[in-house]
Amino acid sequence: ARKITAEDALDAKYSFDVIIVGAGMAGIMAANTLSEAGIDDFVILEATDRIGGRMREADFAGKRIELGANWVEGVNETTTNPIWELANKHKLRMFYSNFDNLSSNIYTQDGHFANKLGDIYMKKLDDSSEWIESLGIKKSQSNSADISVFTAQRIYGKVPSTPVEMVLDYYNYDYEFAEPPRVTSLKNTQPNPTFHNFGDSNFLVADQRGYSYLVQKLAEEFLDSKDGVITDPRLKLNTVVNNIRYSKNGVKVGTEGGKSYKAKYVIVTVSLGVLQSGLIKFIPPFPDWKIEALSEFDMAVYTKIFLKFPYKFWPSNGPLTEFMLYADEHRGYYPVWQHLENEYPGANVMFVTVTDDESRRIEQQPPNETIEEVHEVLKNMFGPSVPKPIDILVPKWFSNRFFGGSFSNWPIGVESYEFERIQAPLKGALYFSGEHTHEHYNGYVHGAYYSGIDAANRLLACKKEGKCIDEVPQAPPHRRGSKKRRNVDEAEMEAIKERDAARQAWKKSAM
Numbered sequence: 451a452r453k454i455t456a457e458d459a460l461d462a463k464y465s466f467d468v469i470i471v472g473a474g475m476a477g478i479m480a481a482n483t484l485s486e487a488g489i490d491d492f493v494i495l496e497a498t499d500r501i502g503g504r505m506r507e508a509d510f511a512g513k514r515i516e517l518g519a520n521w522v523e524g525v526n527e528t529t530t531n532p533i534w535e536l537a538n539k540h541k542l543r544m545f546y547s548n549f550d551n552l553s554s555n556i557y558t559q560d561g562h563f564a565n566k567l568g569d570i571y572m573k574k575l576d577d578s579s580e581w582i583e584s585l586g587i588k589k590s591q592s593n594s595a596d597i598s599v600f601t602a603q604r605i606y607g608k609v610p611s612t613p614v615e616m617v618l619d620y621y622n623y624d625y626e627f628a629e630p631p632r633v634t635s636l637k638n639t640q641p642n643p644t645f646h647n648f649g650d651s652n653f654l655v656a657d658q659r660g661y662s663y664l665v666q667k668l669a670e671e672f673l674d675s676k677d678g679v680i681t682d683p684r685l686k687l688n689t690v691v692n693n694i695r696y697s698k699n700g701v702k703v704g705t706e707g708g709k710s711y712k713a714k715y716v717i718v719t720v721s722l723g724v725l726q727s728g729l730i731k732f733i734p735p736f737p738d739w740k741i742e743a744l745s746e747f748d749m750a751v752y753t754k755i756f757l758k759f760p761y762k763f764w765p766s767n768g769p770l771t772e773f774m775l776y777a778d779e780h781r782g783y784y785p786v787w788q789h790l791e792n793e794y795p796g797a798n799v800m801f802v803t804v805t806d807d808e809s810r811r812i813e814q815q816p817p818n819e820t821i822e823e824v825h826e827v828l829k830n831m832f833g834p835s836v837p838k839p840i841d842i843l844v845p846k847w848f849s850n851r852f853f854g855g856s857f858s859n860w861p862i863g864v865e866s867y868e869f870e871r872i873q874a875p876l877k878g879a880l881y882f883s884g885e886h887t888h889e890h891y892n893g894y895v896h897g898a899y900y901s902g903i904d905a906a907n908r909l910l911a912c913k914k915e916g917k918c919i920d921e922v923p924q925a926p927p928h929r930r931g932s933k934k935r936r937n938v939d940e941a942e943m944e945a946i947k948e949r950d951a952a953r954q955a956w957k958k959s960a961m
């Protein structure tokens with residue numbers, strides 16, 4: 451590795467081969483891949499004081515909790531999730547999340563336990579999601595126009611309407627995508643490639659070293675470190691990039707501190723939320739097709755609110771009690787609860803997950819108001835003698851200017867070619883990476899991991915083989931009105947037939 455001196459680092463004119471903006475999973479994997487390919491002349495510019503990005507641990511109630519990514523999602527199928535492999539290699543402390551008993555752990559607003567009703571609705575939800583997934587597959591195969599998951603539910607003939615139905619629906623979709631079915635693309639999320647390819651088990655990370663330990667270990671593979679601290683001058687923390695000039699001859703990256711770095715290439719791994727916010731000024735401005743694609747995609751918000759209680763009052767006898775649902779008439783109002791009794795016995799900690807508008811609202815209100823709201827909900831669930839939380843932690847992913855949300859979600863109407871426009875490099879010099887650039891695993895740690903490798907390989911193909919593809923991804927021909935249309939119609943016909951069958955089935959089973 452070529453070493454640079456402290457003086458070099460201070461020199462604004464110092465030139466590198468590659469600049470990487472952001473030291474989350476994607477940025478570190480991009481650099482790791484370049485280093486493996488023999489390119490060590492790079493610098494990583496990171497706005498915060500740490501690596502890991504949205505993999506971020508914190509201390510709460512004397513325990514290490516995860517503010518961002520928490521689960522290794524997608525485990526137990528024949529294809530192995532690379533994050534699962536890494537987590538095992540580094541012996542992360544993980545707990546299987548058992549959702550099997552969820553329908554028996556539904557609490558309604560008036561204090562009733564929704565046991566039986568929960569089972570019935572869960573069964574119906576399972577049937578409808580299976581049917582919706584198969585419609586999603588058909589639509590992808592025939593490449594017919596996208597619809598939302600909600601539209602698919604309407605076609606199926608059943609839209610959740612009661613509080614219990616709504617909270618189960620929330621658990622099924624919003625709890626995964628952080629946006630409601632009305633927004634989420636059928637074609638690109640049903641079935642979810644993560645669970646379809648890697649398996650449908652999830653493991654919760656509860657490790658004193660934090661989930662981000664994986665990013666740290668990947669960084670240590672190519673950056674100098676001492677006693678677990680990275681000392682390599684090629685990693686520059688507390689460095690906020692605010693402008694990037696790019697042309698086919700190279701790039702110049704400027705920071706809020708007034709420094710500038712030159713290179714032949716830059717890989718930008720900041721979140722979709724940051725790209726949409728305009729924190730970084732690109733010169734020249736992005737072409738319209740890029741701006742449109744970036745603006746069409748969604749940066750969703752997902753918030754885990756951590757709560758500490760003076761004593762435990764929730765059932766915690768075994769793994770089947772871990773997850774609880776609260777069925778409020780207002781869909782998405784403090785809906786999914788999880789205690790941490792298995793991971794941290796005696797810590798008396800629970801967390802509740804909210805998303806989207808509720809996340810934005812709660813991020814902005816004083817914590818004592820959130821405590822009051824949460825307390826009312828818990829009284830509804832467990833009775834009037836429930837104690838107030840004695841501590842609360844509300845992560846603020848939406849208002850943090852270095853994230854602007856939690857993870858991307860594929861909204862209805864964004865076609866594959868438009869998605870490719872998000873990834874597409876500009877002028878052979880400016881490359882894009884990060885979870886939002888992975889077509890199948892956007893929104894996940896493994897998506898970020900693969901996207902780092904992909905962007906580095908794209909850059910290497912340009913640098914080493916002169917394959918600097920710089921075209922605007924176009925709509926496939928049949929979208930512009932060719933004869934392929936016929937197949938679409940056939941598939942639609944088949945879908946309509948299935949739809950009718952499903953409707954009949956629903957009518958029969960309706961209570």
Ligand SMILES: Cc1cc2nc3c(=O)[nH]c(=O)nc-3n(C[C@H](O)[C@H](O)[C@H](O)COP(=O)(O)OP(=O)(O)OC[C@H]3O[C@@H](n4cnc5c(N)ncnc54)[C@H](O)[C@@H]3O)c2cc1C
Binds near residue numbers: 476477504517883
């Ligand atoms: C609350 C929450 C829960 C999640 N749960 C899960 C989960 O359970 N399982 C799962 O697989 N995934 C989960 N995710 C998603 C996962 O965390 C992300 O997909 C992944 O960590 C993204 O990595 P990245 O490298 O693409 O982006 P980031 O981690 O955002 O890295 C980008 C880096 O760029 C830096 N940066 C931003 N702006 C600038 C700038 N102007 N100049 C320099 N640097 C800048 C940021 O500080 C950051 O370090 C969750 C995310 C959140 C927020």
